[in-house]
Amino acid sequence: MRKELEKYFRTEKLPxxxxxGCGHGILxxxxxRAIDNLKLDQGKIxxxxxIGCSSRAPGYLNFNTLxxxxxxxxxxxxxxxxxxxxLKVIVLTGDGDCAAIGGNHFIHACRRNxxxxxxxxxxxxxxxxxxxxxxxxxxxxxxxxxxxGNIDRSFDLCKxxxxxxxxxxxxGTVYHIPQLIKLIEKALLHxxxxxxxxxxxxxxxxxxxxxxxxxxxxxxxxKDACIPAKNAEKLTKEELAGKIVIGEFYEEFxxxxxxxxxxxxxxxxxGK
Amino acid sequence: xxxxxxxxxxxxxxxxxxxxAGMRFYAGYPITPSTxxxxxxxxxxxxxGGKFIQMEDEIASMGAVIGAxxxxxxxxxxxxxxxxxxxxxxxxxACLTEVPCVIVNVQRGGPSTGLPTLPAQGDVMQARWxxxxxxxxxxxxxxxxxxVYELTxxxxxxxxxxxxxxxxxMDEVVAHMREKVELPDPSSIKIINRKKPDPTIKEYEPxxxxxxxxxxxxxxxxxxxxxxxTGLIHDITGFPSTSATVTEALITRLMKKIYDNxxxxxxxxxxxxxxxxxxxxxxxxxARSVMRAVQIMRREGQKIGMLRLKTIWPFAHxxxxxxxxxVKNLIVAEMNFGQLVEMVKASAEGRxxxxxxxxxxxxxxxxNEIISRTREVRSRA
Ligand SMILES: Cc1ncc(C[n+]2csc(CCOP(=O)(O)OP(=O)(O)O)c2C)c(N)n1
Ligand code: SF4
Ligand SMILES: [Mg+2]
Numbered sequence: 310m311r312k313e314l315e316k317y318f319r320t321e322k323l324p325x326x327x328x329x330g331c332g333h334g335i336l337x338x339x340x341x342r343a344i345d346n347l348k349l350d351q352g353k354i355x356x357x358x359x360i361g362c363s364s365r366a367p368g369y370l371n372f373n374t375l376x377x378x379x380x381x382x383x384x385x386x387x388x389x390x391x392x393x394x395x396l397k398v399i400v401l402t403g404d405g406d407c408a409a410i411g412g413n414h415f416i417h418a419c420r421r422n423x424x425x426x427x428x429x430x431x432x433x434x435x436x437x438x439x440x441x442x443x444x445x446x447x448x449x450x451x452x453x454x455x456x457x458g459n460i461d462r463s464f465d466l467c468k469x470x471x472x473x474x475x476x477x478x479x480x481g482t483v484y485h486i487p488q489l490i491k492l493i494e495k496a497l498l499h500x501x502x503x504x505x506x507x508x509x510x511x512x513x514x515x516x517x518x519x520x521x522x523x524x525x526x527x528x529x530x531x532k533d534a535c536i537p538a539k540n541a542e543k544l545t546k547e548e549l550a551g552k553i554v555i556g557e558f559y560e561e562f563x564x565x566x567x568x569x570x571x572x573x574x575x576x577x578x579x580g581k
Numbered sequence: 582x583x584x585x586x587x588x589x590x591x592x593x594x595x596x597x598x599x600x601x602a603g604m605r606f607y608a609g610y611p612i613t614p615s616t617x618x619x620x621x622x623x624x625x626x627x628x629x630g631g632k633f634i635q636m637e638d639e640i641a642s643m644g645a646v647i648g649a650x651x652x653x654x655x656x657x658x659x660x661x662x663x664x665x666x667x668x669x670x671x672x673x674x675a676c677l678t679e680v681p682c683v684i685v686n687v688q689r690g691g692p693s694t695g696l697p698t699l700p701a702q703g704d705v706m707q708a709r710w711x712x713x714x715x716x717x718x719x720x721x722x723x724x725x726x727x728x729v730y731e732l733t734x735x736x737x738x739x740x741x742x743x744x745x746x747x748x749x750x751m752d753e754v755v756a757h758m759r760e761k762v763e764l765p766d767p768s769s770i771k772i773i774n775r776k777k778p779d780p781t782i783k784e785y786e787p788x789x790x791x792x793x794x795x796x797x798x799x800x801x802x803x804x805x806x807x808x809x810x811t812g813l814i815h816d817i818t819g820f821p822s823t824s825a826t827v828t829e830a831l832i833t834r835l836m837k838k839i840y841d842n843x844x845x846x847x848x849x850x851x852x853x854x855x856x857x858x859x860x861x862x863x864x865x866x867x868a869r870s871v872m873r874a875v876q877i878m879r880r881e882g883q884k885i886g887m888l889r890l891k892t893i894w895p896f897a898h899x900x901x902x903x904x905x906x907x908v909k910n911l912i913v914a915e916m917n918f919g920q921l922v923e924m925v926k927a928s929a930e931g932r933x934x935x936x937x938x939x940x941x942x943x944x945x946x947x948x949n950e951i952i953s954r955t956r957e958v959r960s961r962a
Contacts, residue, residue: 351807355652377647381641381671384641384642385644386648387636387645388645392648393803395803396802414640574630577624
């Protein structure tokens with residue numbers, strides 16, 4: 310670890326619980342690098358997570374950190390942000406945490422455009438509970454609860470977020486770290502709800518179930534499947550099948566929730 | 582004296598009490614018969630610089646309340662049966678992480694969607710054991726509109742003092758009833774705020790029992806002392822542990838901080854119990870009918886007393902054990918199939934004959950029903 314990043318980690322809590330080759334540690338590093346690049350005030354950052362391998366990340370990070378219940382990180386984060394808008398609130402969550410059990414909170418946080426940056430550690434599987442399919446597991450992939458192949462259709466989290474009202478939406482991967490750091494930086498600077506769909510790898514469960522048990526093999530898979538958003542625009546639906554489109558999808562400047570609430574307070578006080 | 586008498590609804594008294602106690606955050610999801618609490622909070626909170634948010638459901642409301650409390654605001658949510666069920670997982674989170682917050686449950690007929698507009702007291706056991714695992718909780722229950730105001734303040738105070746979620750268990754009748762209330766001069770109200778750590782502290786151990794009272798000082802997020810909060814079993818540093826010693830020490834402390842302070846937490850009213858042969862036990866709006874019935878029976882010279890519980894949980898075993906030996910019968914009146922009566926039986930330890938008066942059809946228990954049941958019990962062979 311680079312010396313200047315050490316202050317962001319609770320080094321006494323390391324080593325972490327993640328399996329060798331897990332993508333979550335790399336993503337956690339990218340979040341920390343983005344924070345460091347922006348020189349954000351460490352004491353004013355609050356990192357909130359739900360439950361899952363991904364949601365263990367805040368425990369290793371030296372900020373105000375809150376490890377909540379499964380799927381509910383955004384609900385807790387909304388309370389923190391509205392109570393203390395001066396805090397920079399970051400949610401680290403998993404694909405199951407965010408898109409399955411937390412799906413309702415996710416779309417409503419997007420809709421409110423509350424200034425929270427959400428980074429989804431998306432490994433297309435339930436890692437912590439050992440490999441059941443998630444709403445992000447591709448059709449046809451295998452999971453412990455899809456022994457004959459998954460028939461569920463998966464979400465496109467970025468499209469979901471954008472149509473629900475999020476005002477900054479991007480996707481990056483564990484393989485493209487410099488780009489991912491830049492995207493997280495932009496998300497952190499953006500005023501409003503920002504989503505980073507960060508493609509991770511779970512060699513232990515997704516990999517093993519889908520004939521890619523080595524992390525290297527999974528990284529190669531990501532490298533081959535990814536295409537930049539700009540190039541994707543020219544492709545047909547058929548050509549896009551099985552591809553992971555990465556980059557920035559959407560940015561809009563719209564009224565932010567806690568700023569709007571500050572106006573409510575003003576109005577209510579005038580009326581007194 | 583600034584105080585003046587005003588006609589007020591129970592739900593309104595709850596919001597007035599909450600703001601007087603220092604509530605500055607409310608998150609909720611509308612549900613009858615608690616909705617007025619949300620509407621009035623939406624109107625009144627921004628006037629005092631507080632925040633109101635209508636969340637997407639009760640699970641989110643409970644989460645937001647805990648988040649806001651960790652950020653330093655006194656926070657409340659209000660609901661009824663179906664919503665109370667949804668809040669349970671996060672109530673357990675607040676119990677384990679020791680985050681002060683107030684949850685109002687205006688009980689209606691259940692189970693499920695039940696009887697949305699009719700009264701019941703069927704959530705007595707859920708209020709105690711609704712969330713999984715061993716946990717402490719405080720539950721208070723008012724019988725009068727004025728008492729709604731007082732007990733809402735008390736709920737905040739107890740929650741802040743003991744770092745425990747406190748449930749204000751109302752019923753539809755008390756919540757929707759209008760009564761004259763004389764609000765006290767704000768300066769005369771005793772307000773308790775959570776204990777804070779010394780701001781100059783170098784090593785903050787958020788779950789260390791520094792003062793030996795079982796209640797660790799609590800920092801707010803973003804005020805200089807970063808710390809970790811998790812719903813996993815944790816050691817004094819706040820980080821997860823699976824050690825048997827750590828687990829046992831944590832759960833024991835959580836229980837002891839409540840059960841070692843029963844003198845402070847328990848609250849009940851004994852009326853005419855000194856010479857009574859029969860004592861009727863009740864709470865909430867049912868206690869009003871009991872009061873009526875007892876007055877009528879006393880006028881007839883019958884030796885009937887009553888015990889009205891204001892703190893429901895922890896259960897006031899001592900209130901029953903203290904009863905003198907001439908008491909023969911205990912009758913528990915409650916709008917449910919029989920919940921609190923089981924606790925009374927446990928406290929009675931066979932010393933008293935224990936009977937119930939139960940109604941669970943959406944109708945109140947009327948004084949004459951109490952009188953005839955009392956007659957039955959006293960004249961049994
Ligand atoms: C209410 C509830 N239901 C189920 C679980 C069990 N559970 C823990 S983590 C998890 C899935 C996590 O998956 P994801 O969010 O994708 O995180 P990952 O482990 O893959 O990083 C589940 C189902 C739980 N903790 N709480
Ligand atoms: S189970 Fe998968 S997601 Fe969890 S730590 Fe192991 S590799 Fe990572
Ligand atoms: Mg996952």
